[in-house]
Amino acid sequence: MYLCDMKVGNKAIVKKIVANDNIKRRLLDIGLIEGTNVECVLKSPFNDPTAYLIRGAIIAIRKEDCDKIEVDII
Amino acid sequence: MKIIALAGNPNVGKSTVFNSLTGLHQHTGNWPGKTVSNASGMFKYNNKDYKIYDLPGTYSLISHSEEEEVARDFICFNKYDLVIVVCDAVCLERNLNLVLQTLEITKKVIVCVNLMDEAKKKKINIDLNKLSNILGVPVVGTSARNKNGINELLNNLENTNFNPIEIKYDDKVEEAIDILLPYLEDKTKDLNPRWGAINLINYEESLYKKITNYLGYDLLEDKIIKNQLIYIKEEGNYNIADSIVKKAEEIAKEVVTYENKNYKQKDLKIDKITTSKLFGIPLIIALLMVIFWLTIKGANYPSDLLFQFFSYLEIHILNFLEFLKFPQFLIDLLISGVYKVLTWVVAVMLPPMAIFFPLFTLLEDLGYLPRIAFNLDKMFKKCRACGKQALTMCMGFGCNAVGVSGARIIDSPRERLIAILTNVFVPCNGRFPTMITLITIFFVGINGNSFLSVIILTLVILLGFLLTFLASYILSKTILKGVPSSFTLELPPYRKPQIGKVIIRSIFDRTLFVLSRAVIVAVPAGALIWLLANLHINDISLLNHISSFLDPFGKLIGMDGVILISFILGFPANEIVIPIMLMTYMATGNLVEYESLESLRSILVNNGWTVITAICVLIFSLCHFPCSTTCLTIKKETGSLKWTLLAIIIPTLIGIILCFLINNISNFI
Numbered sequence: 001m002y003l004c005d006m007k008v009g010n011k012a013i014v015k016k017i018v019a020n021d022n023i024k025r026r027l028l029d030i031g032l033i034e035g036t037n038v039e040c041v042l043k044s045p046f047n048d049p050t051a052y053l054i055r056g057a058i059i060a061i062r063k064e065d066c067d068k069i070e071v072d073i074i
Numbered sequence: 075m076k077i078i079a080l081a082g083n084p085n086v087g088k089s090t091v092f093n094s095l096t097g098l099h100q101h102t103g104n105w106p107g108k109t110v111s112n113a114s115g116m117f118k119y120n121n122k123d124y125k126i127y128d129l130p131g132t133y134s135l136i137s138h139s140e141e142e143e144v145a146r147d148f149i150c151f152n153k154y155d156l157v158i159v160v161c162d163a164v165c166l167e168r169n170l171n172l173v174l175q176t177l178e179i180t181k182k183v184i185v186c187v188n189l190m191d192e193a194k195k196k197k198i199n200i201d202l203n204k205l206s207n208i209l210g211v212p213v214v215g216t217s218a219r220n221k222n223g224i225n226e227l228l229n230n231l232e233n234t235n236f237n238p239i240e241i242k243y244d245d246k247v248e249e250a251i252d253i254l255l256p257y258l259e260d261k262t263k264d265l266n267p268r269w270g271a272i273n274l275i276n277y278e279e280s281l282y283k284k285i286t287n288y289l290g291y292d293l294l295e296d297k298i299i300k301n302q303l304i305y306i307k308e309e310g311n312y313n314i315a316d317s318i319v320k321k322a323e324e325i326a327k328e329v330v331t332y333e334n335k336n337y338k339q340k341d342l343k344i345d346k347i348t349t350s351k352l353f354g355i356p357l358i359i360a361l362l363m364v365i366f367w368l369t370i371k372g373a374n375y376p377s378d379l380l381f382q383f384f385s386y387l388e389i390h391i392l393n394f395l396e397f398l399k400f401p402q403f404l405i406d407l408l409i410s411g412v413y414k415v416l417t418w419v420v421a422v423m424l425p426p427m428a429i430f431f432p433l434f435t436l437l438e439d440l441g442y443l444p445r446i447a448f449n450l451d452k453m454f455k456k457c458r459a460c461g462k463q464a465l466t467m468c469m470g471f472g473c474n475a476v477g478v479s480g481a482r483i484i485d486s487p488r489e490r491l492i493a494i495l496t497n498v499f500v501p502c503n504g505r506f507p508t509m510i511t512l513i514t515i516f517f518v519g520i521n522g523n524s525f526l527s528v529i530i531l532t533l534v535i536l537l538g539f540l541l542t543f544l545a546s547y548i549l550s551k552t553i554l555k556g557v558p559s560s561f562t563l564e565l566p567p568y569r570k571p572q573i574g575k576v577i578i579r580s581i582f583d584r585t586l587f588v589l590s591r592a593v594i595v596a597v598p599a600g601a602l603i604w605l606l607a608n609l610h611i612n613d614i615s616l617l618n619h620i621s622s623f624l625d626p627f628g629k630l631i632g633m634d635g636v637i638l639i640s641f642i643l644g645f646p647a648n649e650i651v652i653p654i655m656l657m658t659y660m661a662t663g664n665l666v667e668y669e670s671l672e673s674l675r676s677i678l679v680n681n682g683w684t685v686i687t688a689i690c691v692l693i694f695s696l697c698h699f700p701c702s703t704t705c706l707t708i709k710k711e712t713g714s715l716k717w718t719l720l721a722i723i724i725p726t727l728i729g730i731i732l733c734f735l736i737n738n739i740s741n742f743i
Binding site for chain 1 (some may be wrong): 133134136164165166167168171315316319320322323338341342345346349350351354355448449451452453455461485558559560561562563564565566
């Protein structure tokens with residue numbers, strides 16, 4: 001399952017990030033690495049981007065970036 | 075004098091800390107959430123002088139955007155005595171990343187955990203002593219908005235108790251560092267050799283070039299270092315960055331306790347509405363309309379008062395100048411030229427700005443603006459642009475020049491250029507008064523319903539949005555080809571705005587800042603216009619010569635030569651477009667008395683204005699070349715004449731095409 005498949009209210013742990021360095025670095029900035037807990041909290045009016053609770057902050061990420069992040073639902 | 079650098083994530087109240095250390099007015103012209111460059115300020119404490127630099131907000135020292143690079147370069151290569159890293163107490167874990175990264179570069183760090191009041195409200199407890207023990211540097215808790223903890227921060231400025239932790243990487247990385255370290259120790263000057271080693275292992279070109287520049291030589295030219303690095307790189311990938319995130323997580327677990335795990339719920343409840351399918355977009359439009367309505371409604375009366383005051387003052391100044399026996403020519407130039415244009419600009423601009431800016435700052439302080447970007451991002455993505463462009467557009471409402479420099483928050487250079495080139499489609503405060511005046515006298519009626527004015531104004535602005543999307547899309551498909559880059563946007567917690575401070579800040583930092591700039595150009599513009607209107611060739615003024623030259627083209631696009639010359643002369647500041655028009659129409663060589671909107675209407679109608687003319691002027695006011703300040707800012711931000719010219723050509727061309735179409739279609743009908 002990927003980050004973009006999560007529904008509002010779902011919680012998950014990041015399993016793998018398959019993205020280029022640029023995206024990886026951006027995700028790293030917000031503390032999103034393998035093993036991080038995430039919770040899907042908001043969908044925007046057009047369903048994209050989606051906001052996630054990551055290390056205490058709410059961060060919006062676009063679908064194009066989310067679908068490179070594999071997660072395990074908990 | 076001691077030099078202090080102030081670093082921190084975006085939105086942690088860094089500028090508030092800066093202001094409480096230096097006094098309120100050091101940050102003139104700065105827009106919250108947006109330290110444009112390294113603002114600096116001075117202060118004295120315990121008879122010592124300090125100079126403090128407010129660095130742009132940054133998540134990490136691995137830079138992506140130009141703003142972040144400014145912050146990183148300062149911390150890495152500038153001379154300073156101390157770095158204060160400001161953290162958000164509510165979200166300490168993520169903020170610790172920056173602290174740890176900074177500690178790798180310098181040990182002279184004080185950690186300022188700000189927003190302690192908010193953390194307390196959310197029942198988040200932070201053990202500051204423990205944090206200080208773990209990090210090995212002084213830690214101070216503050217609530218800068220209420221000045222709490224600032225004294226303690228000041229008391230710690232001379233604290234030199236630095237014994238920072240060393241971040242341990244995984245064994246593989248540590249081995250690699252150990253291999254390089256002996257060769258680097260006497261080669262990195264005052265840079266931390268361990269940090270140098272990490273940067274060699276985790277090679278990043280732009281930073282490496284800066285290091286080479288700083289040292290004056292290329293570390294990799296040293297054969298031994300180069301060979302060791304080749305050997306290290308053969309061992310595969312090194313996971314450096316994750317270690318810092320994990321360390322931050324570990325420290326946060328030690329020092330932060332949550333009494334209420336669901337502290338986010340209240341904000342999320344509000345967000346569920348403000349970003350919902352049903353209300354998300356309508357709410358943006360409704361809020362815009364409310365702000366416009368309050369601005370239009372509230373500005374009328376004070377505007378009239380100002381006009382009355384200025385015309386009362388004019389008689390006295392006139393008498394005084396005559397008493398001083400000034401030559402008539404000079405009196406006319408000063409009163410009919412300079413004074414009239416200047417007072418017009420103040421009377422027309424000041425009231426709407428003094429209402430608009432505080433209202434807008436209120437929305438900003440509340441934390442609503444990032445939600446707009448969140449709601450609209452998909453539309454920007456469709457145009458292959460960045461959702462943060464919505465934020466630069468918001469800034470554009472105040473002043474396009476600010477919107478242009480604000481585009482630095484966009485990381486991708488391509489998307490940033492799109493935001494810069496299209497910002498002018500958002501009407502700034504200098505253009506609102508013109509639009510509102512025209513809407514009032516031609517569409518609504520002078521005693522008409524102000525709500526109708528608001529609806530028309532909103533439609534004009536929505537047209538501006540549409541043009542922004544269209545222009546962004548076309549740019550992305552042509553000269554700025556590319557796909558949207560990755561995008562993350564933080565939705566910070568809602569904060570209760572401090573009404574008093576919002577008013578003070580928006581009046582001093584914004585209203586007076588923008589107004590003073592307009593006033594500065596109004597003075598020479600007033601003199602120039604008066605001269606053009608009063609210097610005659612063949613009994614016709616220069617101004618009329620030029621306007622009749624432009625007239626055929628003006629007529630073609632639904633306007634006339636006078637309107638075009640007004641827009642051209644209004645290049646320094648759009649506020650003076652209507653006064654120039656009036657001066658030229660009257661051909662009396664000076665601004666007519668602005669007795670009422672009624673007299674304005676009759677002057678325009680007597681000079682052949684129809685509803686179509688008014689529509690065309692409205693449209694052209696929305697899309698034409700940016701004002702001189704904005705053009706200069708675009709030149710500065712893009713560093714290129716080509717992009718500046720494009721920023722002038724694109725909106726002007728669109729404006730001409732639209733007006734041409736409107737004029738010709740209406741002729742058909």
